[in-house]
Amino acid sequence: MSRDAFLLELAQRAPVLTDATAREAAATDRSGLLPPTSPFAVVAATAVDHVVATLHLAHEHRVAVVTRGAGTGLAGGAVADDGAIVLDVSRLQHLEIDVANHRAVSGPGVLTAHLDAEARKHGLFYAPDPASAAISTIGGNVATNAGGFRCVSYGVTRDAVLGLTTVLPGGAVVQTGAGTVKDVVGYDLTSLLVGSEGTLGVVVEATLRLLPTPTAVATASALLDDAAAAVAAVAELGATGIRPAVCELVDGPTLAAIDDLRGSDWSARGGALLLVQTHGSGAAADIDVVTEVLRRHAVSVATTTDEREAEQLFAARRDALPALEKRGRVLIEDIAVPRDRVAEAVDRIGAIAAEHTVPIFVLAHAGDGNLHPIVLTDAGPRDPLPPAVVTAADAVFGLALELGGSVSGEHGVGLLKGEWARRQLGPEATALAERIRSVFDPHGILNPGKLL
């Protein structure tokens, strides 16, 4: 079947866009990876039936499908070239808050921050909180198993997903998870689908766990001499028995970039920022213990129990990536290491930057051992990356594995990290994963070339 005939058939069953503007807009995501060509069509799904029709026809005619939400992915998982159609599910935005059962039932196109805001109207909240929450969707969060600020005590997206409705290649619709808090019937296909980056099926509805908003919240912000001092403080916090809800680190060079963007003066006041938040009836007592530890390491420490004031502090942290993107093209890494190797990781990332003379900025979900080393380059968006940037980035990946960690803590593998993912997993686990992928997608139409 020709492409034209395929599109004609598809257009009878789903809204299909083939104009250059739509195709170009759907070609890339926030990874900065620009494919040489654009996808040959975009399905702008407004109903589950459109997803079913697309996966039925694409399966039958062996057409590659790249699923897309808001396009805020950082690993190239939604990048699509002329060899594929893009299935845009961002318009599937139904949302129901089930207050009695502390659940939300959400379409994939709902913005994460919107879901959280709707839950908060009922005294509930959605715990996963990627820095991109205001612009990223539940579907994308599920596809990448997104993390965020509050993971350190509440877990990642996978921990919040109670059930999924997923369309498989061929068009079958499968329900996984009972939607109850506990359920051990059969294999955990829900967890398998979470983080599968659009390679197993297309999620059209998620049942998500909500939690009661904490009875109290307290926040400490500490300015320290440098990232090493911040890491030392976090290590000492780990021994107090306090479980912070948030523990975020921003290094000095990143603070300077945030200052440039926002006109703030963080970098004049310290060489690294640490934000620690505690939740629950003991929040104030806990933040006192936290503050006592921080004072031993920091230049200055401030605390607040005002949530708006805390949100302003977090806004600075959320500005980090936009601030760096404003300075040039960024290559965003996302390694995770055991907590007792975080200090060594920060130290050696500095050494890698010095050795290859490339600037590497460091943000970290410090309580989780999840670091975002961000390499800045002045290469243009379509230029090949300079060899020093590639070598430095590879050295950081290698470091993560050497320290017994992971090459991705929360952003996913996408197009960026396939080679390194295979290296991390090893041949046995990679082979198993490939065979599982074939169970879901025997013709290999879903996001080919991604993930593995």
Place this chain on the structure above:
Amino acid sequence: MSRDAFLLELAQRAPVLTDATAREAAATDRSGLLPPTSPFAVVAATAVDHVVATLHLAHEHRVAVVTRGAGTGLAGGAVADDGAIVLDVSRLQHLEIDVANHRAVSGPGVLTAHLDAEARKHGLFYAPDPASAAISTIGGNVATNAGGFRCVSYGVTRDAVLGLTTVLPGGAVVQTGAGTVKDVVGYDLTSLLVGSEGTLGVVVEATLRLLPTPTAVATASALLDDAAAAVAAVAELGATGIRPAVCELVDGPTLAAIDDLRGSDWSARGGALLLVQTHGSGAAADIDVVTEVLRRHAVSVATTTDEREAEQLFAARRDALPALEKRGRVLIEDIAVPRDRVAEAVDRIGAIAAEHTVPIFVLAHAGDGNLHPIVLTDAGPRDPLPPAVVTAADAVFGLALELGGSVSGEHGVGLLKGEWARRQLGPEATALAERIRSVFDPHGILNPGKLL
């Protein structure tokens, strides 16, 4: 190859027991299901190599393998007859507490309570806490995705597993999970293996997440008129915003059985018991809120911040199953329902018991909506179950599905619930699960007839 030739070859590479005592002891578990015959041999593995050799030879010669830990499973997952060998991994008991990283690396044969006790020596604890913790193993907990008392705030076994080392049919050894708190590289094979009931591979090592022991603990025990009053109290607790760490319910008839076993006087003091525990620096403040709610529903409420005293209260709850087992043969159900259907579930379980004139006792992890309706019968251990018992049990399973729940919240499917599991999952998810099973175990040697 004859059985004798197979056993001769196996015995050269692993410790094999073929005496009747060993075979009979390995035939059943705590489900009470007694197979007509015993397994034809038992491998008493003392090293990972023995597991590898067993799965290599069994795969090659198409011999069924039933993996076994402490044999405390409640769904018949470890039941084995003459058609299988039993692979006993209970002697694989290596254990390392990685204090700096809040992790444990454990063999499958380590008792759950032992791991927890070792962690507590370092100010850490292992959150999953099945009622059987003192007698069940980490391997069994992983195989069933065990739950327990503390799930309501800390999650189930799956949430505590950071990585697994698993031997596959054929003898390949696969590592899954990076062992870091966050890791999104590849599919979540770790979560797939957790709860797979010995049908995908044999776990020989688990890397588990430990948490700092709570800075404070407070416990409330309430005696109420009946289970319905207890459920009403739990529903009201859910609206307070307090997240209890434990919320356990024992109904009146079960309290009477506990009294018979231990000489206590619970049933003289009330018709249902509710145990609520709060953790963290706000534990005492939280328990005050809890107590205020409980007083509106209860006959009497007592609180304590003494952990030993609390443990004595929980001991009564842990005695519930032994107390019922002393009265006769039990059929243990394990349904989960949405929280707003718990009251209806308790009410209708009572109606099912009355309609079929069979005694059904109810324990519940009430905060999770996970109920254990336990049907008591005077049938002998090898007798067929009386029709009224089977009909009542089926009615309870049907009720779970009707209320939008699950036929197993934490015990697993095993031999007991295959038919109901298929009904819950539906044909699409069942077919997917069967194909995934074939990826791991193409010859179907692992726990055939179980789970699906």
